[in-house]
Amino acid sequence: MSRPAPSPIYTLRGAGGPLNTLHFSCHGRDTPLLFSGSGKGAIHMWNLNTRRAQKIVEGHSGSSVIWVSTLQGTDTLISQGRDMQVCLWDLSEGRSALMDSVWTGSVGFCQPSMLETSPGTRLLAFAGQQTEEIKIVELPSKSPVCTLVPDAKLGMVMCIKLWQPDSGPGPLLLAGYEDGSLLLWDVTQRSKLSQAKAHPEPVMCLTFDTNCLRGISGSSEKKLSPWMLDRQNNLQLQECVTLVNPGVSQLCIRGDGKLLASAGWDHRVRVFGWKKMRPLAVLQYHTDMVLSVAFSDHQDPRQRLLAAGSKDQRVSLWSIYNEGADTS
Template sequence: MSRPAPSPIYTLRGAGAPLNTLHFSCHGGDPPLLFSGSGKGAIHMWNLNTRRAEKVVEGHSGNSVVWVNTLRGTDTLISQGRDMRVCLWDLSEGRSALLDSVWTGSVGFCQCSLLETSTGTHLLAFAGQEIEEIKIIELPSKTPVCILVPDAKLGMVMCIKLWQPDSGPGPLLLAGYEDGSLLLWDVTQRAQLSQAKANPEPVMCLTFDTESLRGVSGSSEKNLSSWRLDGQNNLQLQDSVTLVNPGVSQLSVRGDGKLLASAGWDHRVRIFGWKKLRPLAVLQYHTDLVLSVAFSDHQDPQQRLLAAGSKDQRISLWSIYNEGADTG
C-alpha cells in the first residue's frame, strides 16, 4: 500500500452486540452524533464530543437492527429491524417516543433506502414480503407508491439505492439480487430500465455515487464489481477490483466523491481512491467481521471521520482526511 495504515483515533464500546449499521448526523449547532444499530435490537446514539452513548433506544423487541437513518432537518430517527418493522422515533427534547411504524413482511437483511422528495416528505423503499418485490411508500403519510417486481426470477432482493437524478423525470432505484444481477428501475413508470450481471454470487452490498453515476457492488467473492450508468440509463460493467480476502459486508463512498471504504469479512476496512479504485490503505483493528462502514457528514472536511462497526461489538473511528492528496 502507498501509505502506512493509521490507527483509530478512538473506539466506542458498550453496544453489547454486533454493530450492523451506522449513521452520522454531524451538521447544525447540535453535538455531532453517530447512531448505531445492534444485533440485539438496540439503537445507540453516540455523542462524538463526549464519546459516550447519550441515549439507547430499544426498538425492535430484541431483534437485530439492520438500518438506521435520520430525517434531515428534524428530530426523527428511523430504524429497520428483523422484526419486519420500520420504526420512526421522536428524539426531540430528550424523548425517544415511537411515532409510527411500517410492517415490511421481509425477513431478509436488505437495508431500506430513503429519499427526500420535498421538505418534510420522503420516499422509503424496502424489500417486501414476496421474495423479489420492492415496495415504495411515502412518509409520513405511508401512502403506497409502487411495488417493483422483476420480469425474470432473480431471487431475493439483497440491497437497494433510491435517488433523484439531476435531469429527467422522477426517482430511480438500483437493486441488487440474489443471482448477482443489478436492476435499474424507473419508480414513476414502474419500469425496468436496464439490467447487468454484476457479481457471480448474491450482491451483498452496493454503493452509488449520484454525481459521477458510478457504483460498486460486493459479494462473498474476492472481487468488487465496478459499473456505471450511461446517458441512456444503461448499466455498463467496468473493471473489477480483486481483494486479498473474500467477503464484503458494506461499501460507502465519502460525500466528496474521493474515497471508497469497504467492510471486510477478514476483519479489515479497506480504503480506495474512488476515481480509479486504487488501494490506499488497510485499516486493521477489529477481531471479527466488519459489518458496517460510514463516513461522517461534518461540514468542515478536516473533521470528517470514518466509522466501522464490527461483530466484535466495537466501533472504531478513523481520521483519514486527505484533501489534496492523490486519491485516484
C-alpha cells in the same frame, strides 16, 4: 518507504451486539452524533464529544437492527429491524418516543433506502413480503407508491438505492439480487430500464455516486464490481477490482466523492481512491467481521471521520485523508 497503517483515533464499546449499521449526524449540530444499530435490537446514540452513549433506544423487540438513519433538518430517527418494522422515533427535547411504524413483511437483511422528494415528504423503498418484491411508500402518509417485481426469477432482494436524477421525470432505483444481478428501475413508470450480471454470487452490498453516475457492488467473492450508467440509463460493467480476501459486508463513498471504504469479512476496512479505485489503506483493528462503514458529514473537512462497526461489538473511528491528500 510506505507509511505505517494508521490506528483508530478512538473506539466505542458497550453496544452489546454486532454492529450492523452506522449513521452520522454531525452537519449543523452543536453535538456531533453517531447512531449504531446492533444485532441485539439496540440503537445507540453516541456523543462524539464525550465518546459515550448519550441515549439507547430499544425499539425492535430485541430483533436485530439492520438500518438507522435520520430525517435531515429534524429530530426524527428512522430504523429497521428484523421484526419486520420500520420505526420512526421523535428524539426532540431528550425524548425517544415511537411516532409511527411501517410493516415490511420482510425477514431479510436488505436495508431500505429513503429519498426526500419535497420538503417534509419522502419516499421509502424496502424489500417486501414476497422474495423478489420491492415496495415503495410515501412518508409520512404511508400511502403505497408502487411494487417492483422483476419478470425473471432473480432470488431475494439483497440491497437497494433510491435516488432522483438531475434530468428525467421521476426517481430511479437500483437493486441487487440473490443471483448476482443488478437492475435499474424507473419508479414512476414501474418499469425496468436495464439489467447487468455483476456477480456470480448474491449482491451483498452496493453504493452509488449520483454525481458521476458510477456505482460499485460487493459479494462473498474476492472482487468488487464497479459499473456506471450511460446517458440511456444502461448499466455498463467496468473492470473488476480484486481483493486479497473474499467477502464484503458494506461499501460507502465519502460525501466529496474522493474515497470509497469497504467493510471486509476478513476483519479489515479497505480504503480506495474512488476515481481510479487505487488502493490507499488497509485499516486493521477489529477481531471479527466488519459489518458496516460510514463517513461523517462534518461541515469542516478536517473533522471528517470514518467509522467501522464489527461483529466484535466495537466501533472504530478513523481520521484519514482529510486535507489535501492525493486520493485519485
